[in-house]
Amino acid sequence: MLTAISRYGARVLPNTQQIIAECQRRGELVRGPKIKEFEETFARRLGRGRAISASFGRMAFYYILKALGLPPGSEVILPALTFWVVPELARVAGLKPVFADVDPATFNLDPEALERAITPKTRAVVPTHLFGLPCDLDEILSMAHRHSLFVIEDCAHTLGATYRGRPVGTFGDAAFFSFQTLKPLNTYGGGMALVQDSGLAQRVADLAAAEPWPDEKRILGRLRVGRLQRIFTRPGVFTVSAFPILWIASWFKARPDVYLWESIRPLSPLPEEYAEKYSNVQAALGLAGLDSLDQWTELTRAHARLMNETLRDLPGVRIPEVPPDRSHVYYQYCVYVPDRDDLVRRCIRKGIDIETLHVDVCTRLPLFGEACHESPGAEMAATVVQVPVYAGLSDPQVAQIANRVRSVLTRAAQRSISVPRASHQ
Numbered sequence: 001m002l003t004a005i006s007r008y009g010a011r012v013l014p015n016t017q018q019i020i021a022e023c024q025r026r027g028e029l030v031r032g033p034k035i036k037e038f039e040e041t042f043a044r045r046l047g048r049g050r051a052i053s054a055s056f057g058r059m060a061f062y063y064i065l066k067a068l069g070l071p072p073g074s075e076v077i078l079p080a081l082t083f084w085v086v087p088e089l090a091r092v093a094g095l096k097p098v099f100a101d102v103d104p105a106t107f108n109l110d111p112e113a114l115e116r117a118i119t120p121k122t123r124a125v126v127p128t129h130l131f132g133l134p135c136d137l138d139e140i141l142s143m144a145h146r147h148s149l150f151v152i153e154d155c156a157h158t159l160g161a162t163y164r165g166r167p168v169g170t171f172g173d174a175a176f177f178s179f180q181t182l183k184p185l186n187t188y189g190g191g192m193a194l195v196q197d198s199g200l201a202q203r204v205a206d207l208a209a210a211e212p213w214p215d216e217k218r219i220l221g222r223l224r225v226g227r228l229q230r231i232f233t234r235p236g237v238f239t240v241s242a243f244p245i246l247w248i249a250s251w252f253k254a255r256p257d258v259y260l261w262e263s264i265r266p267l268s269p270l271p272e273e274y275a276e277k278y279s280n281v282q283a284a285l286g287l288a289g290l291d292s293l294d295q296w297t298e299l300t301r302a303h304a305r306l307m308n309e310t311l312r313d314l315p316g317v318r319i320p321e322v323p324p325d326r327s328h329v330y331y332q333y334c335v336y337v338p339d340r341d342d343l344v345r346r347c348i349r350k351g352i353d354i355e356t357l358h359v360d361v362c363t364r365l366p367l368f369g370e371a372c373h374e375s376p377g378a379e380m381a382a383t384v385v386q387v388p389v390y391a392g393l394s395d396p397q398v399a400q401i402a403n404r405v406r407s408v409l410t411r412a413a414q415r416s417i418s419v420p421r422a423s424h425q
């Protein structure tokens with residue numbers, strides 16, 4: 001029988017339940033010493049700055065913006081291709097998001113487009129290291145320096161990646177990281193700000209500290225949902241649960257997966273669960289997870305290498321580009337193929353679940369009204385497929401994915417070159 005492989009796979013510590021039980025036994029699910037310990041260990045690992053935990057990565061970003069004290073209506077430049085929540089929170093913070101196009105080869109902010117987007121009202125730029133690949137930081141930092149802009153790195157996808165040998169998140173004035181279930185470090189939600197200037201860091205810490213403690217029930221609920229996600233993405237369970245729905249949908253060109261995404265909407269007032277502190281049990285999981293981070297990164301990279309070797313010579317296929325001065329952590333393995341929708345449909349019928357766009361072309365979202373404009377780089381980047389290479393896959397599973405994707409692409413290429421026979425009457 002066919003065993004299907006899910007597009008999603010969380011990084012999970014084998015002793016997760018033990019860590020949770022230990023916090024519960026001590027009465028330290030919500031408050032406890034692990035929060036400070038995780039923040040300090042995180043900052044030490046990155047090598048510079050002060051780390052401050054938050055309920056979400058997006059809230060770490062929000063506190064950084066608030067702590068900068070920019071005049072209302074100041075412009076903040078973000079990449080046209082990013083998760084819609086980030087520019088929306090800039091708007092909620094009283095600022096004006098402005099989008100600059102991305103380079104479709106790296107999916108990251110194009111420095112020339114950034115330069116064109118700068119106006120006298122620009123105060124900050126948010127280089128998002130998308131999908132696990134660091135941005136062209138030299139160019140961006142020197143431009144920011146010339147125009148006196150604050151730099152806030154979005155490292156939600158990129159914990160563990162380096163630019164010229166130095167960890168991302170340590171180049172800008174501040175950075176933020178996400179610990180959502182599928183991110184490089186999974187604590188079932190949560191985030192971290194990393195801030196360089198001690199005064200700015202204190203203001204971010206004050207904002208985070210002013211939030212109420214989360215409800216214990218909510219934290220336990222979050223851990224329970226994480227556990228269910230883990231169970232439902234296991235091949236054996238996925239094959240008999242979500243996979244049949246995706247399989248049937250593939251014959252009708254339907255997209256049931258869009259119902260899994262966070263609905264795009266204004267975020268003011270901030271949803272209730274945003275405004276709370278990060279919990280001790282999540283910090284305990286993060287602290288333990290840091291010890292496994294390098295191993296997870298290496299596994300993911302090895303999977304990406306195998307995918308590169310299997311797909312690189314196929315006509316019309318463009319494997320991920322990694323400039324020589326950066327390291328990629330392959331939060332998503334994005335590849336251009338000649339016919340994306342055909343590949344996705346044919347792969348799901350062979351038991352391989354492939355995701356298309358994981359983030360948003362923000363310049364086409366009505367939510368951002370006048371900030372919308374043409375962004376050909378982001379539009380092109382939106383045509384990629386994201387092939388699973390996550391750390392939880394075994395080597396034979398990665399080989400199976402790579403070979404099935406290759407065989408679908410090879411057959412599609414053969415179909416496209418076969419000349420239709422002339423009819424003789």
Ligand SMILES: Cc1ncc(COP(=O)(O)O)c(C=O)c1O
Pocket residue numbers: 056057058059082083085086128154156157177178179180189190191359
């Ligand atoms: C590029 C990017 N930035 C920021 C975030 C926000 O992270 P969080 O969900 O922890 O708020 C995400 C979340 O997926 C993201 O993809």
